[in-house]
Amino acid sequence: MAEYSAFSLLANALKGNKDWKPAWRKPDPKASYDVIIIGGGGHGLATAYYLAKEHGITNVAVLEKGWLGSGNVGRNTTAVRSNYLLPANTRFYEHSMKLWENLSHELNYNVMFSQRGCLNLAHTPAQFDDYARRGNAMRHLGVDAELMTPAQIKRLISALDISDSARFPVVGGLMQRRAGTARHDAVAWGYARGADRRGVDIIENCEVTGFLRDGDRVTGVATSRGDIRAKKVAVAVAGSTGRVMQLAGVETMPIESHVLQAFVTESLKPFIDTVVTFGMGHFYMSQSDKGGLIYGGDIDGYNSYAQRGNLPIVDEVMSEMLALFPGLARVRMLRSWGGVCDMSMDGSPIITTGPLPGMYLNCGWCYGGFKATPASGWCFAWTIAKDQPHDLNAPFTLDRFHRGLLIDDKGQGANPRLH
Amino acid sequence: MLITCPYCGPRDVIEFTYQGDGNRDRPDPASQNFEAWNAYVYDRLNPAGDHNEIWQHSGGCRAHLRVVRNTLTHEILSVAFMRGTHTSTARRKAEDKS
Numbered sequence: 001m002a003e004y005s006a007f008s009l010l011a012n013a014l015k016g017n018k019d020w021k022p023a024w025r026k027p028d029p030k031a032s033y034d035v036i037i038i039g040g041g042g043h044g045l046a047t048a049y050y051l052a053k054e055h056g057i058t059n060v061a062v063l064e065k066g067w068l069g070s071g072n073v074g075r076n077t078t079a080v081r082s083n084y085l086l087p088a089n090t091r092f093y094e095h096s097m098k099l100w101e102n103l104s105h106e107l108n109y110n111v112m113f114s115q116r117g118c119l120n121l122a123h124t125p126a127q128f129d130d131y132a133r134r135g136n137a138m139r140h141l142g143v144d145a146e147l148m149t150p151a152q153i154k155r156l157i158s159a160l161d162i163s164d165s166a167r168f169p170v171v172g173g174l175m176q177r178r179a180g181t182a183r184h185d186a187v188a189w190g191y192a193r194g195a196d197r198r199g200v201d202i203i204e205n206c207e208v209t210g211f212l213r214d215g216d217r218v219t220g221v222a223t224s225r226g227d228i229r230a231k232k233v234a235v236a237v238a239g240s241t242g243r244v245m246q247l248a249g250v251e252t253m254p255i256e257s258h259v260l261q262a263f264v265t266e267s268l269k270p271f272i273d274t275v276v277t278f279g280m281g282h283f284y285m286s287q288s289d290k291g292g293l294i295y296g297g298d299i300d301g302y303n304s305y306a307q308r309g310n311l312p313i314v315d316e317v318m319s320e321m322l323a324l325f326p327g328l329a330r331v332r333m334l335r336s337w338g339g340v341c342d343m344s345m346d347g348s349p350i351i352t353t354g355p356l357p358g359m360y361l362n363c364g365w366c367y368g369g370f371k372a373t374p375a376s377g378w379c380f381a382w383t384i385a386k387d388q389p390h391d392l393n394a395p396f397t398l399d400r401f402h403r404g405l406l407i408d409d410k411g412q413g414a415n416p417r418l419h
Numbered sequence: 420m421l422i423t424c425p426y427c428g429p430r431d432v433i434e435f436t437y438q439g440d441g442n443r444d445r446p447d448p449a450s451q452n453f454e455a456w457n458a459y460v461y462d463r464l465n466p467a468g469d470h471n472e473i474w475q476h477s478g479g480c481r482a483h484l485r486v487v488r489n490t491l492t493h494e495i496l497s498v499a500f501m502r503g504t505h506t507s508t509a510r511r512k513a514e515d516k517s
Contacts, residue, residue, distance in 0.1 A: 246466075302437040
């Protein structure tokens with residue numbers, strides 16, 4: 001199995017790198033499968049991988065509208081963390097963190113998971129108290145968290161303006177040392193390769209155009225490459241959830257699709273070796289191994305499927321960056337892009353059976369789906385294989401909104417643009 | 420993105436506040452139909468294409484506006500004053516008169 005090793009690297013180098021095999025096949029779709037997963041992003045591929053590995057279900061197809069990893073798995077800002085307040089979220093994301101910690105080894109694929117820490121800055125005493133509360137809640141469930149003073153923060157991030165004359169002076173921070181970043185493309189490719197090696201068909205450029213039905217029951221999908229039947233059809237399409245569910249006749253969902261922009265600067269010498277977030281607005285930044293600063297802020301705040309945003313948010317994100325790091329004023333931005341986020345009504349995801357017989361649903365990731373990729377796939381695979389949720393995703397139902405069982409980590413209410 | 424306010428003319432989106440989905444029908448305040456309330460609060464059509472929205476010109480005349488905007492292209496198709504157009508408001512007024 002270990003095709004990638006120091007030995008294979010050396011052997012291929014000596015042979016002029018001519019013997020590397022494609023990481024996954026390009027099969028034509030079969031007429032039927034045990035399980036079809038719609039969406040070849042991180043979550044769909046991870047689901048296929050864990051279905052094959054944990055549950056022995058290998059007659060699986062992953063259908064991807066574009067090319068593999070062309071959606072949000074290749075558009076996010078790569079932060080991985082489990083610093084939530086509410087137990088349902090903390091348990092789920094900590095499970096994900098534990099899977100991350102062994103992921104490169106598990107997949108025999110270097111996902112470049114780097115536990116460089118994630119620091120939330122506090123700018124008022126009240127916010128610092130709130131972070132202390134969240135840190136305590138995390139530690140209560142066995143997750144690492146520590147409060148930091150401005151002096152400790154300055155030693156960690158020397159470029160940060162912690163002076164009293166800063167626009168929003170820093171009074172402290174909450175650090176999760178085990179948090180960090182991972183190479184997002186490698187996560188998609190690693191899961192794809194792992195699933196493919198176990199017999200899963202990954203079918204790219206195959207858009208789902210409708211659902212095959214037997215009464216209420218979903219029995220397959222109509223696609224741009226023909227009809228494909230399946231005993232179970234799983235939907236993991238993030239920002240396109242509304243569109244795909246409407247094809248199945250589900251008119252409304254507790255989801256709005258919004259656009260989130262992200263940015264990268266030209267490459268710099270090592271500048272910051274952690275992930276830092278701003279507490280007086282919405283801004284987060286880390287540095288990639290190539291040297292670019294990767295950063296982003298809030299969603300644009302109106303419904304969008306456009307995968308591109310508008311200038312007001314660009315302006316806001318740059319202002320926030322300069323409030324923290326005045327020294328970056330003359331660094332040039334290299335690229336910006338947008339991804340479509342499936343904003344749920346309480347900011348938490350949905351991983352569940354249904355809502356139709358024969359269907360399984362994974363959505364509502366807001367703009368935090370990347371860190372969840374391993375646990376999302378792991379729990380979704382469990383749910384599909386056993387027709388019931390695992391304890392970890394049992395709270396993430398679709399009907400929790402109508403039953404008053406919301407998981408609203410930020411306490412923002414049913415206003416998706418604020419989560 | 421420019422929104423043409425019927426009172427102020429074309430203005431940059433930064434002057435406006437998005438008030439959300441304009442397709443939702445608020446039940447009568449006295450209604451005890453929980454399903455209708457739940458649907459109003461949580462369920463969204465979320466279309467890819469033309470979308471009925473409510474915006475407020477909060478950095479201008481402060482009027483609430485009914486906007487039809489394409490969620491795939493961000494093109495603004497129509498803008499009108501909100502006043503008197505909301506279905507439940509219209510219904511309540513009709514009930515008041517009866």
